[in-house]
Amino acid sequence: MGPSMSCSERVLTAMGHKEADRVPFLLSATMHGAKELGLSIREYFSKPENVVEGQMRLLRKYRHDFMSGMYFAANEIETWGGEVIFFDDGAPNAGEPFITKSSMITGLTPPRIENSNLAQRILKTISLMKERVGDEAPVVGVVVSPFSVPVMQMGFGRYIRLMYEERPLFEQLMKVNEEFCVSWADAQLAAGATAICCFDPVSSTTITSRQMFLETGLQVAKRVIGRISGPTVMHMGAGACGQIVGDILSTGAAGLGVSSLDDLGVIKDSCRGKVTILGNLNNIEMRNWSAEQAEQEVKKAIASAGAGGGYVLADNFGEIPWQVPDEVLMAISDAVFKWGQYPLTWVRDYEG
Numbered sequence: 001m002g003p004s005m006s007c008s009e010r011v012l013t014a015m016g017h018k019e020a021d022r023v024p025f026l027l028s029a030t031m032h033g034a035k036e037l038g039l040s041i042r043e044y045f046s047k048p049e050n051v052v053e054g055q056m057r058l059l060r061k062y063r064h065d066f067m068s069g070m071y072f073a074a075n076e077i078e079t080w081g082g083e084v085i086f087f088d089d090g091a092p093n094a095g096e097p098f099i100t101k102s103s104m105i106t107g108l109t110p111p112r113i114e115n116s117n118l119a120q121r122i123l124k125t126i127s128l129m130k131e132r133v134g135d136e137a138p139v140v141g142v143v144v145s146p147f148s149v150p151v152m153q154m155g156f157g158r159y160i161r162l163m164y165e166e167r168p169l170f171e172q173l174m175k176v177n178e179e180f181c182v183s184w185a186d187a188q189l190a191a192g193a194t195a196i197c198c199f200d201p202v203s204s205t206t207i208t209s210r211q212m213f214l215e216t217g218l219q220v221a222k223r224v225i226g227r228i229s230g231p232t233v234m235h236m237g238a239g240a241c242g243q244i245v246g247d248i249l250s251t252g253a254a255g256l257g258v259s260s261l262d263d264l265g266v267i268k269d270s271c272r273g274k275v276t277i278l279g280n281l282n283n284i285e286m287r288n289w290s291a292e293q294a295e296q297e298v299k300k301a302i303a304s305a306g307a308g309g310g311y312v313l314a315d316n317f318g319e320i321p322w323q324v325p326d327e328v329l330m331a332i333s334d335a336v337f338k339w340g341q342y343p344l345t346w347v348r349d350y351e352g
Contacts, residue, residue, distance in 0.1 A: 007065040007137035008194075015231075015254065015276045017310040023302055023340035024065040025313040026140075026278065027329055029058055029320045030072065031091060036061075041322070042086045045071050048125040056132055062333045065312075067133055069126040069193060070142040070319075071118070076184070077152050079116040089322050099154035102162050105173045110180040113187050123191040130192025138195060141188030142318075145200035146177030146224060147217040148237070163216060174220050178227075185228045195231040195254065198224070199318060204239020206261065213244055221251045233257060233278065238317040245270045260285075260316040265304040268311065276310050281332070283315040287323045291331035296352065298335035303350045306340065313340070 005013070005021045013020035033054020034044035044050050055067055074084045074094040083095030099105065113119045129139045144152075150159040150173060162170050185196045202208055203217035225232045234248055235257030241248065242262045249271070258267050258279035271277050281297055289297070298313065305311040313336060320329070339346070 006135070008135055011065055011138050011312070014309045014312060017273050017276070017308060019307075019309045019342040022342060023306045023311060023313055023336060025333075025336045025340070026066045026068075027058070027062050027064045027320060027332065028068060028070070028283075028315055028318050029062070029324075029329060030068060030070050031322050032320070032324075032326070032329070033058055035326075040088065041090075041092065045092070045121075048121050048128055051125045052128045052132060055129065059133075059137065062329055063337070064333065065137060067129045067137050067139045068142070069122060069129060069139060069188060069191075070197075071122055071125075072319075073142075073144055073199065074152065075118050075122060076144050076149060076180075078118045079111050079113065079180075079184075080153065081111065082152070084118075091319060091322075094152040097153060097155040097158070099150075099158075102154075102158070102166055102169050105169045105176075108173070108176050110176055110183065113184060119184070119187075123187060126188055126191040126193050139193050141185065141191075141193030141196045143181050143185045143188075143196060143198050145198050145203065145217075145220065145234075146174050146181045147220040148200045148202040149177055149181075151202060163212070170216070174216075178220065178224055181224055182227045185230075185232070189228075189230040193230070195233065196228055197233045197235050197257070197318065198228075198253075199235045199237045199257075201237030201239045203234075203244070204236040204241050204259070205243045206236075206239035206259070210243050210247075214247065218244075218247050218251070221248075221253070225252045231255075233276075235278070235318055238283070242266065249274055255312070257314070257318060258316065263304075264301055268305040272308065272310060276312060277305060278312045278314045280316040281314065283317040283320050283324070286315065286328055287321055287325075289328050289331075291327055294328050294331035295335040295338070298332055299339045299350070300352045302336075302339050302344065303347045303352060306344050307347060 231254040233255035240261040260282040
């Protein structure tokens with residue numbers, strides 16, 4: 001392929017497990033657009049036009065291959081009627097859990113997206129992004145898995161106890177959450193999203209045993225991914241997945257977001273020709289990288305997973321911290337253009 005390949009063509013080629021002109025990459029700098037516009041994080045997310053303009057500037061600046069409609073994970077809690085807490089130097093987070101005792105689950109119903117101002121702003125953002133980029137770049141919509149969102153709905157400890165000790169109520173919560181997740185994903189696709197990224201860190205073996213995942217999270221993922229009306233990436237949100245890759249392949253996911261805890265080359269071998277993998281730059285360590293270290297991390301990742309397509313370079317969490325300096329993000333971009341051009345002839349001699 002020639003160097004004039006569009007972002008969408010490059011991504012589609014990679015997801016078809018073929019080599020494009022270069023390795024596609026995604027910088028999930030969801031908040032950095034606020035810096036570009038000189039706005040606080042709260043102000044930035046208050047208007048769809050702000051987010052669209054910020055993300056367009058970052059698309060041109062970093063020369064990466066995606067537009068992201070993601071605001072922050074806690075936006076779903078606002079839709080459920082919960083609280084979102086804003087910070088000056090980090091991602092907005094969920095407030096106190098609104099499910100304070102497990103018996104409340106019996107009366108829970110999926111919220112209506114049209115009743116949430118924040119959800120409507122996100123849908124407008126996606127629609128405006130699609131208008132701006134057309135078919136030149138994919139627009140990614142984001143949902144939190146029904147299996148992972150209860151951490152925000154009811155708190156970590158209460159949710160784990162529910163999972164192990166109150167399975168009927170757990171199943172009821174999954175049923176309600178699945179209905180919302182599918183409707184929220186489909187609303188984003190209808191607004192113009194090309195694909196959906198489903199964040200599911202609780203399914204990772206960092207949090208849940210493989211046996212519990214097989215009984216619970218895997219079944220949820222199969223049901224949800226099977227119902228969403230577009231290609232869906234299952235993202236571990238920085239949790240390890242090496243022990244469950246074979247199980248994830250059975251979900252029908254089009255892609256898998258991989259942690260820096262995992263061996264990228266081993267994951268690539270397991271997924272080769274089957275599922276596209278995304279990852280796995282450490283977004284926390286990235287705050288302290290030099291430009292030289294950023295280049296070496298990019299080079300290592302491409303050497304591990306770039307050959308043969310089926311790979312998108314990205315951070316391992318899906319959200320780059322506010323504190324990561326622009327110099328590091330630019331160094332990542334420059335390194336992809338330096339080392340990610342196909343064919344990757346240099347990999348044969350790489351000893352990183």
